Amino acid sequence: MSLDKETMLDLYRDIVLIRTFEERLGVIYYEDKLPAFDIAAGPIPGEMHLYTGQEAVAAGVCAHLNKDDPVTSTHRPHGHMIAKGVDLNPMMAEIFGKKTGFCQGKGGHMHLFDPSIHFGCGGIVGGGIPHAVGAALAIKMKKENRVAVSFFGEGAANIGAFHESLNLAALWDLPVVFVVEDNLYAISVPKEASTSVRSNAERGAAYGIPAVQVDGQDAVAVYEAAQEAVNRARNGEGPTLVEAICYRFRGHFEGDAEGYLQENEKESWKEKDPINILGGQLKDQGWLSDAEAEAIQTEMNDRVMAAEQFARESPYPAPEEALDHVFA
Amino acid sequence: MSLDKETMLDLYRDIVLIRTFEERLGVIYYEDKLPAFDIAAGPIPGEMHLYTGQEAVAAGVCAHLNKDDPVTSTHRPHGHMIAKGVDLNPMMAEIFGKKTGFCQGKGGHMHLFDPSIHFGCGGIVGGGIPHAVGAALAIKMKKENRVAVSFFGEGAANIGAFHESLNLAALWDLPVVFVVEDNLYAISVPKEASTSVRSNAERGAAYGIPAVQVDGQDAVAVYEAAQEAVNRARNGEGPTLVEAICYRFRGHFEGDAEGYLQENEKESWKEKDPINILGGQLKDQGWLSDAEAEAIQTEMNDRVMAAEQFARESPYPAPEEALDHVFA
Amino acid sequence: MSERLLTTSKAMAEAIAQEMERDESVFVLGEDIGAYGGIFGATEGLLQKFGPERIIDTPISEMGFIGTAVGAATEGMRPIAELMFVDFFGAGMDQIYNHMAKIHYMSGGNTKIPMVLMAAIGGSYSDAAQHSQCLYSLFAHTPGIKVVIPASPYDAKGLMTQAIRDDSPVMFFFHKGGQGLGWMTPNPRATGHVPEESYTIPFGKADIKHEGSDVTILTVSLMVHRCLDAAEKLAEEGISAEVIDLRTLVPLDRETIINSVKKTHRVLIVDEDYLSYGMSGELVAIIAEDALDYLDAPPKRLAVPDVPIPYSRPMEQHVIPTIDRIINNVKELIES
């Protein structure tokens, strides 16, 4: 545990912001949906996959990225986008389906695109992995020293696009970092039922790609592993596979009954809350007082509330706008 | 080199039969196509991918298989099908597009199906790999002790279906053997440009599948590696990945100008002709005289000629038969 | 004595269970079909009944597990594979298109692929462009696949039983909004009478779900529900609409379509799939071929206007046919 105060506090602030954003969405989402849950109702309809519990991974990796480093994400994209430094207002507005959203309401929570931070995501598992390879290829062709990062889950590591992407990245020696967030489940399917090896880090060898496993609940550990991976890419030394073992504190999506969980499983994982782990490390160093932690939480509450207010007050797109943007 | 005379002679006979069949096709194929090559003309129109040079792989693996062990193959299927013990007449007739072919002329050289020997193939790279997994799953569900085998090239090992299939086979502990025939090229693309590791055997570890590399020009070496793999599957101990390093002595398909080859590359590989290697081993043992070799060649010539005659004398399907068999 | 009512999802699960009891070679594989019971409930309770050997949760490997189903089918099994959302077809399309659909033909009939590939379709709940598609037109365009799209619990059970017993590959499309799920917008038409005993409904027989004489409405899936709602409203205004649920696109019940058009002389096609180069065009074409002289007005098509499905509610409601737009189209058709 060898990071300076600034860096650790930045990580902490990112994690608290992501947690605050997600937990607030977890409240707003149910507005007008209950008592009889109706997925189509409320200010935020459709599926909702929240990142609560995995914040240390997004924070620890994106801490090494600049605005112009491309990041591709998944159906669970909020944490990555926030850690990448997104403007919360158009992000929240997009999740609300408002005209002021990044995608003018066409994308929603699973399809958030912000070119100003080179961020994209999507709802198809594995779909974003080749995009990071392509972004890295563009970077290499332009002889820039940017780095592309692709986040995806352990479930996605079993789809063909994973294999093809890692092979291409290694073949072409591309500046890309693959981050597998192993949160133990793909919806209800546990890793043992989906993955024929204990650790996806073992799969790096199949491509000659250096791979490392890290505790995804420990932001500092993620930060250090990601630092090495991102530096390797920036120095033109090719791709890395980072496997972060983590856990989602909410269901796969909101409304998930989680009947597939073991008894007390979630409770024991909650003892490894990334906020407490990093917060504890900071407090041990005397770098974070309870009052300071309070202040950070309050600041993040305010930022999320401001974004929420912006989103709520923004207009919906006109129905006819559905016909725009099919072609450039 | 520890096989008995019978076994080695059987391998030799298989290899000579495959070679004789393929080289004869290599002659027939050009009938009525020259001088100005027209792929649509002649008794055997369309693409033609011949197996000449790789015969030891098919022979060495299929020596361990029974008629009811399912085999899935590729766009280069003749060797596997012959080694599996196919009836040459309907096979040749199918390649000629005749009514007496296995598929009544609907399949042709890339799409040969013979349920009596549980053999199928197809023209889509990687397409047959999951089929072997499915056949193995059926075997396991029926609690039989059959073994499924999938042959494919080193080029196919870079497509997603390879990754997904090996993961499934390992997860479910299925009786299947994956045979990668590494003949150094995927059409014109050399392995170094397609494969990020030196050997596909290194990829077994990504699935916890035992993997072995073997000299694919040496039938005895293939035989021994395949024996272990097939036994493992039959004993319920799960899948194996066998990588056979081999070489095709003809172009990717007939008409291939092979501009992508290194100088003298093919010549030096021809010094490793599987017929000469195995023939030499047999002669060293005093198990094969020149006269006996002659006799075997003559026998195989006769068998191929008989199949050719059967095919030539068979009728074409009626045009309207094109409308049959869309549904069962 | 009161009829037994079932939701569509329970009707599907019951059909699968009865066939699994009847035939050892039937099994199910796919993502989250075991402990979870299928994201849309189509396999609920099956793991408990039949165990993990026959109800197999797979990794996220569409190419792999659909190809596995094809391979198992060649060895005498009768697999049912669930694709979850049809939108994910692209991850396994080669196995669907070049293998599942073609092996029987390429083999000259010597190799059968008796399998069912089921998938959820449709939108209207803001799941956006990658989780709201219908796409049945893509598969109806593919020689070698039978395309089944039930619109009621009764049809779902009978057509599923038929699909499992069919020796050809069948794609079975069920609409998320028609499953009768507790977390979807309540839909009374998603619950209905379903006999307990096993029964089949033959493919290629459309069902006239509402008789009428002024206009023919051709449709499938959830749009059947909306067209029935529209027909009831239109009836109040004295307009008699005949709502035909095609039920299967391949084979297609050309006769029922043509006979209805010859009776009403006017036709509206309501399609939740994309407008161009799909189902709606094909239906107009066969009518133009077989009933051209009976048409008193050009056929009308109400479908998704060649845009991906947008997330935001007002835009989504603008592109997916609604009861109001169905009514307006019928009126325009009558007046023309």
Place this chain on the structure above:
Amino acid sequence: MSERLLTTSKAMAEAIAQEMERDESVFVLGEDIGAYGGIFGATEGLLQKFGPERIIDTPISEMGFIGTAVGAATEGMRPIAELMFVDFFGAGMDQIYNHMAKIHYMSGGNTKIPMVLMAAIGGSYSDAAQHSQCLYSLFAHTPGIKVVIPASPYDAKGLMTQAIRDDSPVMFFFHKGGQGLGWMTPNPRATGHVPEESYTIPFGKADIKHEGSDVTILTVSLMVHRCLDAAEKLAEEGISAEVIDLRTLVPLDRETIINSVKKTHRVLIVDEDYLSYGMSGELVAIIAEDALDYLDAPPKRLAVPDVPIPYSRPMEQHVIPTIDRIINNVKELIES
């Protein structure tokens, strides 16, 4: 001074080369497009001109390299990906369908995907069910993809240049039998005049390749050649057929189609793709919508009769439209 003649494949390669010289962000990736020059010659000579950094041979990884092209496009490149045979689309369909086609829309226009995906189509040389398909209807059904299908060397160069400069994803389909390759059945229409200087042909403009007054024939790709041969034979018998090469299915030149039908009152659609739920149905539908009262006979469709392409020559020739069957269909149409 004599015109410069080029084959279609050389015309394509020239268009790509000129755009690569003009714009650094253009590059090509795919299987065997480098040293081999593309299985169908579309990239011949480009490796020598531009080197392996911009002419990239890929492994057999359709999902990977098409997705790579999409990702590179999001970062300002203008990739040209070659799929070789369109039949292989299934191995990369998710990237085509859910990403290449939808990202621009899902992003509300903030992310462009300026890429070309080119693929060879068609049969008539006994390459059987997995190497002879056309499938352009599948992609024309997909919102967000422009669908381009040239039928002459001149159109191939102009439309390829246009495709590379377009800011939307374009699928460019070329027929193996129209490339002018030395190993295919000789086809005089695969060679023609092509200006050396760069030029574009706008999308959405059909080309009347043979004027006529008795019947309208709508078609694309190699079928344009067969329809032209048929039209010449029919002319000898005094039948005047108008052959319209649609050139692009998305956007579609509705106006030219409708105007021709209003002139001839009879229409035959000739399509090498599968008959049902595809191009031929859509074309009949728009004619029924816009020119119903002008039709003196039901529109006719000549397409592959919903079967996979069989290997054996007599069967293949039975299902792919031939000059003779085109002629017979026209005569039946005239007589009806």
